[in-house]
Amino acid sequence: xxxxxxxxxxxxxxxxxxxxxxxxxxxxxxxxxxxxxxxxxxxxxxxxxxxxxxxxxxxxxxxxxxxxxxxxxxxxxxxxxxxxxxxxxxxxxxxxxxxxxxxxxxxxxxxxxxxxxxxxxxx
Numbered sequence: 084x085x086x087x088x089x090x091x092x093x094x095x096x097x098x099x100x101x102x103x104x105x106x107x108x109x110x111x112x113x114x115x116x117x118x119x120x121x122x123x124x125x126x127x128x129x130x131x132x133x134x135x136x137x138x139x140x141x142x143x144x145x146x147x148x149x150x151x152x153x154x155x156x157x158x159x160x161x162x163x164x165x166x167x168x169x170x171x172x173x174x175x176x177x178x179x180x181x182x183x184x185x186x187x188x189x190x191x192x193x194x195x196x197x198x199x200x201x202x203x204x205x206x
Contacts, residue, residue, distance in 0.1 A: 090179035108155040
């Protein structure tokens, strides 16, 4: 799925920081497509607990951002929610918002949980 992340307020390098990325729910990974004003690596991993999805850098790196209420199991275009950005040296999280812009037909028609149990043996 293609998602945009917009941060509230100003960053030193850009007045309206944002990032565009592709999330793969089946592999629990993400890749950056474009960005302005956000220090974001090219790719990383996704961790979800049902209430929020964490964007992490390479495996074993700390969370960069928490995407509240993002449903990786049943993605839908137009879904949106609150984002908390931890990727800066600021003492607290910077608020923002996320928006799912596009869901691949394969993601929309596949039960991701069922796909994971077949490919990895997990449930």
